[in-house]
Amino acid sequence: MIKYPLGIKPNKNNISYKNRGLALExxxxxxxxxxxxxxxxLIYKKPTPIHIVKTDKEGKIVxxxxxxxxxxxxxxxxxxxYIDFEAKSTHLKSSFPINNFxxxxxxxxxxxxxxxxxxxxxVYFSSLNRFFVYPIKKMFSYLKENNKKSIPLNExxxxxxxxxxxxxxxxxxxxxxxxxxxxxxQ
Amino acid sequence: MIKYPLGIKPNKNNISYKNRGLALExxxxxxxxxxxxxxxxLIYKKPTPIHIVKTDKEGKIVxxxxxxxxxxxxxxxxxxxYIDFEAKSTHLKSSFPINNFxxxxxxxxxxxxxxxxxxxxxVYFSSLNRFFVYPIKKMFSYLKENNKKSIPLNExxxxxxxxxxxxxxxxxxxxxxxxxxxxxxQ
Numbered sequence: 027m028i029k030y031p032l033g034i035k036p037n038k039n040n041i042s043y044k045n046r047g048l049a050l051e052x053x054x055x056x057x058x059x060x061x062x063x064x065x066x067x068l069i070y071k072k073p074t075p076i077h078i079v080k081t082d083k084e085g086k087i088v089x090x091x092x093x094x095x096x097x098x099x100x101x102x103x104x105x106x107x108y109i110d111f112e113a114k115s116t117h118l119k120s121s122f123p124i125n126n127f128x129x130x131x132x133x134x135x136x137x138x139x140x141x142x143x144x145x146x147x148x149v150y151f152s153s154l155n156r157f158f159v160y161p162i163k164k165m166f167s168y169l170k171e172n173n174k175k176s177i178p179l180n181e182x183x184x185x186x187x188x189x190x191x192x193x194x195x196x197x198x199x200x201x202x203x204x205x206x207x208x209x210x211x212q
Numbered sequence: 213m214i215k216y217p218l219g220i221k222p223n224k225n226n227i228s229y230k231n232r233g234l235a236l237e238x239x240x241x242x243x244x245x246x247x248x249x250x251x252x253x254l255i256y257k258k259p260t261p262i263h264i265v266k267t268d269k270e271g272k273i274v275x276x277x278x279x280x281x282x283x284x285x286x287x288x289x290x291x292x293x294y295i296d297f298e299a300k301s302t303h304l305k306s307s308f309p310i311n312n313f314x315x316x317x318x319x320x321x322x323x324x325x326x327x328x329x330x331x332x333x334x335v336y337f338s339s340l341n342r343f344f345v346y347p348i349k350k351m352f353s354y355l356k357e358n359n360k361k362s363i364p365l366n367e368x369x370x371x372x373x374x375x376x377x378x379x380x381x382x383x384x385x386x387x388x389x390x391x392x393x394x395x396x397x398q
Contacts (some may be wrong), residue, residue, distance in 0.1 A: 068323050075259040076273065087262065090273040097256060100285065106293040106328025138255050141294025210239060 046115040050150045050157075053197035054100065054113055060195040063106075067200060069102030069109065097134040104200060105208060108143035110135065115150040119178040122149055124169065135162045138180045148189075148199055149182060159202035161185035215297040232301040236336045236343075239383035240286065242298055245383040246251030247290075253386060255295065283320045290386060291394060294329035296321065301336040308335055310355065321348045329395045334375075334385055335368060345388035346372035 051071070061067040072095070080089035101110040112135070114126045127147075138145040145162040160177075164185040168177055182188075187202035237257070242318075242376040247253040258281075264274035287296040298321070300312045330350040344365075350371040354363055368374075373388035 050231070062323075063322070065326070068320075068329075069325055070258075072256075073259040073261040075274075076262050085278070087276040087278070088274060090262075090276060092271070092273070103294040103296075103324060103327045103329045106294075108289040108292075108329075110289075134254075136287060137248075137251070141254055141289045143254075143294075209289045 029186050030195075036080075039066070040062055046117065046150065046152045046179060049152075050113050050115050050148070050197075054148065054196075054199070057195035057197050057199060058100075061200065067102060067104040069100055069104065071100055072097065085171075094128075096130050098131055103202065107207070108138070108141075109146075109147060109203070110138040110143055111146045112152070113148045117153050119151065119153050121178045122151075122182070123176040124165075125175065136166070138206040139163055144203070146203070146206070148197075149186075151179065156180075157191070157197060157199075158182040158186040159189060161206055180207070216309055216338070232303065232336065232338045233299070236299050236301050236334070237285075239381075240334065240385070243381035243383050243385060244286075244288075247386065251280040253288060253290040255286055255290065257286050258283065261263070265348075279315075282316050283316055290389065293393070294324070294327075295332075296324040297332045297334060297387070299334045299336070301338055303339050305337065305339050305365070307364045308337075308368070309362040310351075311339075311361065325349055331388070332389070332392070334383075335372075337365065340365075342366040343375040343377070343383060343385075345375060345385055345392060347392055 055071060058067075058069045058071070061069060070073065075093040076087075076093065076153050077091050077181070078087055078090045078092050078185040080087075082088050098110055098112045100113070101108070103109070112127065112131060116174050119210060139162060147160050147165070149158045149160060150156075151158075160182050164181075165177060168174075168181055168185070187205045189197055189199050192198050241257060244255045244257070245251075245392055246253060257355050261279040261281065262273075262276050263279045264273055264276045265271075269272050284296055284298045286299070287294070289295070297315065298317060300308070302308050302312065321331040325348060333348060333351070335344045335346060336342075337344075346368050350367075351363060352366055354360075354371070358375050373391050375385050378384050
């Protein structure tokens with residue numbers, strides 16, 4: 027069985043999907059580097075796990091494939107709290123389909139909440155050029171109450187926090203975390 | 213320049229070093245899986261970052277090399293706290309040389325402490341078959357006060373917590389965390 031990078035079979039649609047994903051990833055990585063340099067937070071992208079089949083005599087990898095991620099894209103430490111999140115993009119204009127998540131990612135995020143961490147998703151509505159930070163706890167409540175398979179834009183507006191792009195860092199998403207997780211506790 | 217797996221040039225000494233390291237890693241991974249299944253903690257080994265030079269048409273990696281880690285081996289969430297640690301082995305019987313750490317690992321662990329996480333090292337004295345959990349904060353204090361380049365076994369005995377192997381999991385290191393980080397605060 028062939029394993030494709032990030033589990034994405036390379037066809038036209040997926041390539042554009044991948045590009046949107048990469049755009050969001052670039053913004054988050056840039057923000058994380060800024061937070062690290064300014065000593066604001068420690069947040070890292072987890073490397074994609076790779077299964078190594080063969081290395082040559084000099085230790086160079088000559089046969090390997092991308093493995094499916096069992097958890098999420100990012101985790102880290104902010105204001106003494108463990109944070110854990112996924113970054114997701116959609117070209118849709120009015121809703122975000124829940125099947126953007128893999129089952130094991132949702133299980134992982136549920137565990138994070140149960141163990142006292144902050145779990146969220148950063149969603150990029152690429153056609154609208156709008157970014158939201160949305161707590162996974164709210165997402166689970168919404169899905170349970172509404173028995174739906176996608177989350178309407180309006181739910182992100184009401185229960186999430188929109189991030190407006192700024193200069194440095196462009197996607198200053200910790201501002202949204204302050205509002206969602208820290209303000210009410212202080 | 214040739215990049216070797218984990219930065220280790222394959223010679224006789226290093227292979228034995230690597231095996232000791234793998235033995236400890238196996239025990240920690242086993243414990244982490246146990247903690248996950250029993251819903252006790254969420255602790256993962258960070259995948260080794262790999263720089264991919266080339267993939268073939270089918271997405272198989274055909275040229276890549278291991279990158280130097282910029283942080284630590286493990287991080288996670290336990291009892292609502294962010295934890296971050298390294299696993300290190302030594303064949304020495306009376307001390308642990310600090311150059312087992314890379315500079316950027318110590319910087320990372322220092323940041324973890326500053327941002328309110330729990331940072332520690334699990335040290336395996338392979339010739340003695342003894343395991344210790346030792347807080348990085350204590351290590352920094354020791355190094356500062358004593359101006360030494362290695363930490364004596366006695367310091368691990370006094371300021372760390374020894375882990376005695378048990379049946380399941382074999383290396384139940386969270387018991388040591390309870391003593392070091394949680395008991396005094398309750």
